[in-house]
Amino acid sequence: MSSLKEEELKNILPKDGPTVKEVKKYLEKYNDEFIVIKCGGSVLVDSKLFKIFIEDVAVLKKLGFNPIVIHGGGKRINNKLGELNIKSDFINGLRVTDKNTINIVEDVLIEFNKEIVNALTDQSCETRRITSKEYNIITVKPESDKLGFVGTPTHIKTNVLKEIIKVNEVPVVAPLGLDENNQTFNINADTVAGSVAKELKARRLMIISDVEGVLDSEKKLIPEINSKKANELIDQEVISGGMIPKIKNCLDVASNGVKAVVIIDGRKNHSLLFELLSDKGSGTLIRE
Numbered sequence: 001m002s003s004l005k006e007e008e009l010k011n012i013l014p015k016d017g018p019t020v021k022e023v024k025k026y027l028e029k030y031n032d033e034f035i036v037i038k039c040g041g042s043v044l045v046d047s048k049l050f051k052i053f054i055e056d057v058a059v060l061k062k063l064g065f066n067p068i069v070i071h072g073g074g075k076r077i078n079n080k081l082g083e084l085n086i087k088s089d090f091i092n093g094l095r096v097t098d099k100n101t102i103n104i105v106e107d108v109l110i111e112f113n114k115e116i117v118n119a120l121t122d123q124s125c126e127t128r129r130i131t132s133k134e135y136n137i138i139t140v141k142p143e144s145d146k147l148g149f150v151g152t153p154t155h156i157k158t159n160v161l162k163e164i165i166k167v168n169e170v171p172v173v174a175p176l177g178l179d180e181n182n183q184t185f186n187i188n189a190d191t192v193a194g195s196v197a198k199e200l201k202a203r204r205l206m207i208i209s210d211v212e213g214v215l216d217s218e219k220k221l222i223p224e225i226n227s228k229k230a231n232e233l234i235d236q237e238v239i240s241g242g243m244i245p246k247i248k249n250c251l252d253v254a255s256n257g258v259k260a261v262v263i264i265d266g267r268k269n270h271s272l273l274f275e276l277l278s279d280k281g282s283g284t285l286i287r288e
Contacts, residue, residue, distance in 0.1 A: 004063065012062045014055065017270040018278035026277045027063065033203035034165075035065055035276070038193035040072030041210035043266030044112075050119070053208065056272040057170065058123035065276075066165050068196060070173045071116055072189035073109045080108050093242050094143065094150050097186050102149040105186045106132060106176060113174040120170060128164045131174040132184045135160060138177030138192065140185045151177050151185030153195040161200065190246060194253045201257040206275065207250070208266040213284035214239065214247065224285045227251045250286045261286045 004012070004027070009020045037057065043049045060067045077095070081088055081104060089096040097105060110131045117127045130137055137160050140151025164171045173196065175189040190207065197205040214222045214230075217238045225233075230247050233239040239247055250261040264271045264283030271282040 009063075012059055014059065014270055014273070017056075017059070017273045022279060023063070023277045030065055030203055030276065032066065034068060034197075034200045035060065035204050035206065036068045036070065036193055036197040036200065036202045037206045037208065037272065038070045038072070038189055039208045039266065040074065040189055041208075041266065042075070043208055043210060044071060044073065045075045049266055052270060053266060053272065054116070054119040054123060056270055058120060058125040059273060060276070061125050061170055068161060068165075068171050068173065068200075068202075069116065069120075070175065070189055070193040070196060071109075071112065072175060073112045076112055077105050077108050080104055091144075091146055093245060094147055094188060095186065096147055097149040099149070102184055102186060106184050109174045109176055109186075113172060117172050120172070126167075126169040128169045128171050129174075130160075130164075130171050132176035132178055135164075136176075136178050137161060137173070138187065138195075140177035140179055140187060142179070142185070149183070149185050151179065151187050153177060153187060153192065156195050156199045158196075158199045161196070190249050194249050197253050197258045197261075198256045203259050204276070205250070205253050205258050205261040206272060207246070207261065207263045208272065209246075209263060210265070210267055211243075211263070212265045213263050214243070214286075222284050223281060224287070226287050227255065230286065247286070251288075254286050255288045259287075 043053055057067050113129050113131050117129050120127045137157040138153050139155040141154050143150045143152045161171050175187045175192045177185050177187050212221050216222050253261050262283050262285050264275050274282040
């Protein structure tokens with residue numbers, strides 16, 4: 001991986017990203033390691049942010065990294081259900097998904113998966129679609145009776161992911177899985193990303209969102225946090241609401257073989273590259 005010459009690096013890296021000098025320092029660090037990238041929120045809906053995200057993933061691939069992309073799609077699903085006048089109920093942040101809704105959710109996510117794959121292909125980045133219909137890698141069980149077709153992963157076919165990476169393609173994974181009867185289930189994308197990262201013992205799980213990271217009581221970014229500190233902040237209600245399950249998922253991942261999890265702000269220019277390839281980082285790093 002480090003065989004890239006300075007001139008080649010200049011051609012690969014965006015002008016407004018980390019410098020060649022910084023990047024060279026970090027290339028060795030992640031040699032042949034898996035980087036699981038979960039993207040959600042407005043980054044997937046805002047065309048400018050989406051474009052930067054796609055470029056960053058393509059850059060990582062060209063630098064010789066092994067990125068694995070897991071995407072959400074909640075906002076798109078909301079829009080589609082809204083068009084069809086279907087009201088959604090949520091329990092602890094998870095959408096109650098009945099027989100009718102799961103078919104719509106599946107269609108939206110498969111269509112979206114195709115868009116992400118096409119966008120990466122346009123950046124000369126070879127990819128592979130992973131959905132409930134193609135190369136499904138996730139076996140699930142129902143999360144709870146109340147939620148309907150919402151699943152929890154019970155098995156991830158990591159051998160399929162490794163084969164895809166071996167032929168130099170980027171797996172793009174939709175948050176869908178199948179139970180033993182081949183019924184499709186919707187899965188929280190953070191949960192999918194966490195399961196994949198743990199099974200692969202990935203070097204990093206990057207969660208790209210439209211928040212700055214974890215903030216302290218003065219609303220300042222906390223650059224690094226461990227489980228002890230995170231639990232204190234939850235007790236003090238500094239970390240609250242939807243951030244609690246996100247952080248708990250991150251802590252679970254960090255204590256199960258993944259060196260670190262990072263929550264980064266996808267609204268910042270090239271935040272993914274700055275987090276992995278520069279000294280300053282761009283979010284909150286969560287370690288065990």
